[in-house]
Amino acid sequence: MNRTLLVEQLPSLRRYARALTGDPWAADDLVQDTLERACSKWQLWAVGTDLRAWLFTLMHNLYLNQRRTAKVSLNTVSIDDVEAELHTPAAGGDGPLDLGRCLQRLPADQRAVLLLVAVEDMSYEDAAKVLAIPLGTVMSRLSRARSRLRELMDGGQTGARPAAAQAPNLRLMK
Amino acid sequence: MDTRPDEATTIPEDDLHALVDGRLAPDAAAALRRRLAADPQAEATVTAWQAQREALRDLCAGMSDLAIPATLMAACERAQRTHERTSQWWRWGGMAAGLLVAFGVGWLASTQWHGGQDGAAMARVEPARQFAQQAAVAYAVFQPEVRHPVEVTAAQQDHLVQWLSKRLDRPLKVPVLKAQGYELVGGRLLPGDDGARAQFMYQDSAGQRITLYLGAVKSSAGGDVRETAFRFLDDGPVPAFYWVDQGFGYAISGKLTREALQELARVVYGQL
Numbered sequence: 001m002n003r004t005l006l007v008e009q010l011p012s013l014r015r016y017a018r019a020l021t022g023d024p025w026a027a028d029d030l031v032q033d034t035l036e037r038a039c040s041k042w043q044l045w046a047v048g049t050d051l052r053a054w055l056f057t058l059m060h061n062l063y064l065n066q067r068r069t070a071k072v073s074l075n076t077v078s079i080d081d082v083e084a085e086l087h088t089p090a091a092g093g094d095g096p097l098d099l100g101r102c103l104q105r106l107p108a109d110q111r112a113v114l115l116l117v118a119v120e121d122m123s124y125e126d127a128a129k130v131l132a133i134p135l136g137t138v139m140s141r142l143s144r145a146r147s148r149l150r151e152l153m154d155g156g157q158t159g160a161r162p163a164a165a166q167a168p169n170l171r172l173m174k
Numbered sequence: 175m176d177t178r179p180d181e182a183t184t185i186p187e188d189d190l191h192a193l194v195d196g197r198l199a200p201d202a203a204a205a206l207r208r209r210l211a212a213d214p215q216a217e218a219t220v221t222a223w224q225a226q227r228e229a230l231r232d233l234c235a236g237m238s239d240l241a242i243p244a245t246l247m248a249a250c251e252r253a254q255r256t257h258e259r260t261s262q263w264w265r266w267g268g269m270a271a272g273l274l275v276a277f278g279v280g281w282l283a284s285t286q287w288h289g290g291q292d293g294a295a296m297a298r299v300e301p302a303r304q305f306a307q308q309a310a311v312a313y314a315v316f317q318p319e320v321r322h323p324v325e326v327t328a329a330q331q332d333h334l335v336q337w338l339s340k341r342l343d344r345p346l347k348v349p350v351l352k353a354q355g356y357e358l359v360g361g362r363l364l365p366g367d368d369g370a371r372a373q374f375m376y377q378d379s380a381g382q383r384i385t386l387y388l389g390a391v392k393s394s395a396g397g398d399v400r401e402t403a404f405r406f407l408d409d410g411p412v413p414a415f416y417w418v419d420q421g422f423g424y425a426i427s428g429k430l431t432r433e434a435l436q437e438l439a440r441v442v443y444g445q446l
Contacts, residue, residue: 005411006254007311018237035249039256099233117195118227119234139188146223
């Protein structure tokens with residue numbers, strides 16, 4: 001069977017996009033863009049290599065582009081960015097948040113690594129390729145993601161910031 | 175990986191990740207677990223990460239289970255076709271297979287239909303074949319669905335037939351395949367090259383699914399493809415028998431032998 005079947009990758013792409021963006025609509029747009037990008041870039045895909053990793057790479061690049069664009073046009077959402085990146089654990093909180101929301105509170109680069117490795121079962125090496133970062137960075141981001149998510153789930157320390165919880169989709173990365 | 179049974183040294187964190195993610199060889203994993211027994215803090219970390227990993231997978235499992243929107247399916251098919259056009263190897267291989275099928279299954283053409291005249295017949299191969307490929311892709315997408323295999327279930331068969339007949343602009347009939355062991359699960363509407371397509375799904379007592387995919391097929395020039403012989407497609411995700419009759423294409427797809435599919439195709443053709 002030499003047929004390369006794109007459709008078999010759809011569930012996995014959608015799952016990753018949803019967990020990454022935290023928004024079903026944005027996720028399907030991202031998958032759609034990825035498929036369209038694949039249309040114009042097929043000649044760059046080496047037959048026989050991992051199709052899934054290639055598609056995830058396309059998607060990741062599109063996602064980064066979107067975030068950059070969002071940063072230019074929506075620089076007013078940086079309060080959420082500050083929350084995600086610089087928030088120091090406050091004493092107490094209002095109990096653990098649900099996992100989905102905690103996941104969205106991770107910085108996007110950490111979330112991406114965690115999802116690729118833990119949910120999509122990607123090897124650390126493949127994740128490094130998809131995200132175009134060194135293996136060591138994959139490991140350190142994975143470590144931070146796991147520790148941070150554990151803190152969030154245990155303590156719900158960000159519960160004191162209900163306003164930030166309203167707009168998780170526009171969070172900036174850096 | 176550092177898995178020496180030396181309890182005095184701290185276990186590298188990368189090893190803990192590798193253990194949680196199942197990236198260690200069985201003996202290395204066992205050795206690490208023995209070391210963890212003497213390191214409660216590291217053990218607690220591993221336990222927490224494992225629970226987190228499972229929770230994340232549960233959370234995300236529901237996400238891939240949702241019905242795929244038609245726009246995404248269409249984009250997927252477009253990308254698939256672009257790929258097949260750009261991939262010369264596949265293209266020539268596919269054409270060769272198409273020719274083989276055209277000659278190989280030709281007996282039906284000669285006994286039941288006059289299969290078309292030379293050049294005209296060749297020009298028709300592509301749209302019908304593309305139709306069959308789309309049928310196979312639709313099969314691959316919806317066949318594994320647990321929660322949403324169809325849009326309208328067999329319980330509302332009248333509504334299903336009415337609805338799809340309206341959308342495909344032609345009175346449809348749902349073939350009965352009980353004698354062959356298949357019950358109707360239901361059907362759905364899908365986008366195709368030449369407008370709406372319908373997919374009926376059937377299932378046998380073992381849960382094995384087959385689909386009947388149908389819709390208008392236009393020739394490359396834009397006119398209706400009048401009719402073709404029964405053809406067999408076996409380089410898609412599933413094998414399929416397909417044919418075109420009075421400008422309307424039919425494809426039976428399923429993980430069955432060629433003979434079983436052919437028999438189903440003849441039953442369906444007989445009922446339509």
